[in-house]
Every structure is written in C-alpha cells, then in structure tokens.
C-alpha cells in the first residue's frame with residue numbers, strides 16, 4: 419500500500435467559522451485501499467476535515483488535491499462532479515429516500531449518472547447481495563431494520579465504484595453486533611475494490627477496523643498511529 423501515490427493530499431488546511439478555528443493547519447494523505455479512522459472529541463473538527471477532503475466545504479487556506487485536481491481552485495460544478503463520480507458517502511442515519519425501494523435507492527446514483535434503469539438495477543442488486551441485504555431489495559427503507567438500512571446505504575455508496583468512501587459515524591445508530599457487521603462488510607468490500615475509506619468515529623471498536631487512526635483535537639491532528647488491524 420505504501421507504494422501507491424496518495425489519492426488525496428491535504429497540506430496545512432485551515433477553516434474558520436466566525437471565531438471558531440474548526441481546522442488549524444491539518445496535513446494528511448489518503449491512499450488507495452487505505453481505511454483511515456478519524457477520531458477525536460466532539461467539536462474537534464472531524465466532520466469539517468472530512469467535508470473538506472470530500473470537496474463539500476472549501477478550506478480557507480492550505481492545499482488540497484485529489485489525484486491531479488486542485489480541490490480548492492475547482493469550481494462548485496467541478497467539485498460536485500467529482501463527488502458524484504469519484505466519492506461515495508455513508509452517514510449515521512442512512513439517509514435513504516423513504517419513497518423508493520431499497521433497490522431503487524441503491525440504483526439512484528447510477529440513474530443520476532445516466533445509466534439505464536435495467537442496468538442500474540442489475541448493478542444495485544449485485545451490491546445488495548454483497549452487503550447481504552438482497553432480501554430487502556423490494557422493501558422501502560422504513561420496512562428494513564436499522565442495520566439493514568445502513569448496509570443498503572453502504573451498497574448505495576459503493577455502487578458507483580468510487581475511489582474514496584467518506585463515512586461519518588456509519589454505525590452510530592446501531593447496536594454493537596450490527597455495527598460490527600456493517601464495519602466488516604464495509605471494510606471487506608472496500609479492500610476488495612481498493613476503495614479508500616475515511617471513517618469518522620467516536621468508537622474505538624469501529625476504529626479497530628481501520629489500517630490507520632488519526633486523532634483530531636482543536637482542529638489539529640494530535641496523534642497518528644497504525645491500528646491493531
């Protein structure tokens with residue numbers, strides 16, 4: 419893994435909200451296939467860091483590159499094209515569309531890219547199978563359990579075969595057994611497809627699925643270590 423050029427390179431990133439220094443000179447690389455846990459206390463800047471890396475929030479200063487692209491100089495349209503095409507997202511609460519079936523939810527990012535319905539649903543069905551939730555394909559998210567919904571959300575994040583998945587507390591709403599299953603499937607699928615995962619979590623048991631942990635405090639990276647994995 420160390421031989422790969424980094425996918426994301428952040429240097430000295432800063433972001434200020436009013437008088438709050440949410441990020442204060444953060445430097446970080448994310449490599450293909452790497453599972454990186456971002457830990458730290460509430461309000462320390464974890465989400466701001468993740469949102470900057472994902473091209474959602476524009477840092478005030480520093481350098482940020484995804485492959486050859488300057489993410490700070492990129493226009494809003496370029497950044498959203500990058501998010502759609504290269505990145506996947508998983509949040510604490512699956513944020514699935516309640517009116518659509520689980521299959522349609524997973525097919526949605528492909529439909530938005532112009533993939534025809536039949537092909538999009540075929541690929542969605544494959545990912546539901548991979549995440550072991552094929553049985554909820556025809557159900558709406560409200561009819562699935564929390565753990566199943568989160569696995570559907572992961573299928574939706576992976577269906578476009580992104581280079582990087584950003585996961586913000588993906589197990590935060592689950593009990594530990596379901597949380598472990600979600601983490602096991604997320605990391606197995608990511609490793610098989612060499613997808614990098616940037617994982618924000620408070621939970622050491624979740625961070626244990628990563629290859630590397632960083633701890634953010636007061637907008638700075640305080641420690642960085644390989645995990646037990």
Ligand SMILES: Nc1ncnc2c1ncn2[C@@H]1O[C@H](COP(=O)(O)OP(=O)(O)OP(=O)(O)O)[C@@H](O)[C@H]1O
Pocket residue numbers: 435436438439440458459460461462463464465466467
């Ligand atoms: N859009 C915003 N407007 C104003 N302040 C913000 C905004 N986003 C974040 N902040 C502030 O920046 C700091 C870092 O917030 P951030 O959400 O990145 O922390 P976090 O580590 O992800 O916290 P948590 O674990 O509670 O989600 C906090 O003081 C927060 O209040």
